[in-house]
Amino acid sequence: MLVTEDRFQQHIHVFRGLAIILIVCAHTVPSLDWSGYPTLGKFINAMAVESSIFFFFIAGYLFQHLSARFTFKRYLKQKLKTVIAPYLILSIPAIIVFTFLTRRIGMWPWFYDLPIWGQIGLFLLTGKHLAPLWFVPTITLFYLVAPLFLFIDRQFNWGYLLILPLMVLSASIGRGGQLGPLNMALYLLPFYMLGMVFCHYKTKALELVSRWWPLLALVALAGLVATILDWPAPPYWQVPMKASLALLITWLLSRHYRVFGTRLDYVAEVSFGIFFIHAYFISAIKVLTVYVVTGQIYTGEGAEVIPGNPLVFSIYVLTVLGLSVAVIWLAKRLFKENSRMVIGA
Numbered sequence: 001m002l003v004t005e006d007r008f009q010q011h012i013h014v015f016r017g018l019a020i021i022l023i024v025c026a027h028t029v030p031s032l033d034w035s036g037y038p039t040l041g042k043f044i045n046a047m048a049v050e051s052s053i054f055f056f057f058i059a060g061y062l063f064q065h066l067s068a069r070f071t072f073k074r075y076l077k078q079k080l081k082t083v084i085a086p087y088l089i090l091s092i093p094a095i096i097v098f099t100f101l102t103r104r105i106g107m108w109p110w111f112y113d114l115p116i117w118g119q120i121g122l123f124l125l126t127g128k129h130l131a132p133l134w135f136v137p138t139i140t141l142f143y144l145v146a147p148l149f150l151f152i153d154r155q156f157n158w159g160y161l162l163i164l165p166l167m168v169l170s171a172s173i174g175r176g177g178q179l180g181p182l183n184m185a186l187y188l189l190p191f192y193m194l195g196m197v198f199c200h201y202k203t204k205a206l207e208l209v210s211r212w213w214p215l216l217a218l219v220a221l222a223g224l225v226a227t228i229l230d231w232p233a234p235p236y237w238q239v240p241m242k243a244s245l246a247l248l249i250t251w252l253l254s255r256h257y258r259v260f261g262t263r264l265d266y267v268a269e270v271s272f273g274i275f276f277i278h279a280y281f282i283s284a285i286k287v288l289t290v291y292v293v294t295g296q297i298y299t300g301e302g303a304e305v306i307p308g309n310p311l312v313f314s315i316y317v318l319t320v321l322g323l324s325v326a327v328i329w330l331a332k333r334l335f336k337e338n339s340r341m342v343i344g345a
Helices: 010-031 038-048 052-065 072-101 116-126 131-144 146-155 157-173 181-200 202-228 238-260 265-269 271-294 310-343
Strands: none
Touching: 010 038, 010 052, 010 131, 010 238, 010 265, 010 271, 010 310, 038 202, 052 131, 052 146, 052 181, 052 238, 072 116, 072 131, 072 146, 072 271, 072 310, 116 131, 131 146, 131 181, 131 271, 146 157, 146 181, 157 181, 157 238, 181 202, 181 238, 202 238, 265 271, 265 310, 271 310
């Protein structure tokens, strides 16, 4: 049975659970030495990297789905409590480490010439203090222009025609740039709008994907091959690949989400919390494994001291997920109704 009616979107809930697992996979792959399985390492990385695109697609879908009850003031207040507040709280350990104890690799050459308050401010504005946290400054820009998205959805549907040229632009410029969250927001904008338009016209969208799924699968496969074989960029092949996969996964889950039962429900429910804290556990595992294997203190480089293979990778991902879910479970019981302000779940 297709999910088309305006009720709880269980297939999107399952998609969110799968997306956060892929994000954890993406951040785990570089921690292992894949020299023994180079093709497998490239395959896993190609599938998992930039899975935050799925989060933006889902965010756009759910924004449109819930837009009937939208009021800008209440919307911003809710995001301040459930996104910005936990971002500030959970940033504290990383900011302390990278301002007072050691230097963050990959920062601008002039960054550590700034006063401490300037370093802290730039960390918070960019999310560069912990790998996944760029997401919050970027998604905040989407929150601030929510009335514009609502105008497009309600009064100017022709605005959705911008998705295709914006997608071409994203494939041309990639996700990097000196403007940090602004560059990322421009790169991810078509995926957010793609989620919105899919939800707005969900019945027709599901019919179209059902008709054209072989072409979408071919585009996704081409993007996968291009990424594995390191074809030159631009174009950035993750853009057509992840866009096609977002459509295909939504369609497939609308038909078959019941095969997952309730197994992913809790992971999906606390997915934002997992996004916030999983990098801390990856960093802790890097420090531990580097010290155990080499006897050296991990300095931010050379974490690949454990051979990567299917078993080790699975254990690594499940460990990070398990620790993240356990901490969130404890936090929810400790902070009760305030847990979303503290840990994002």
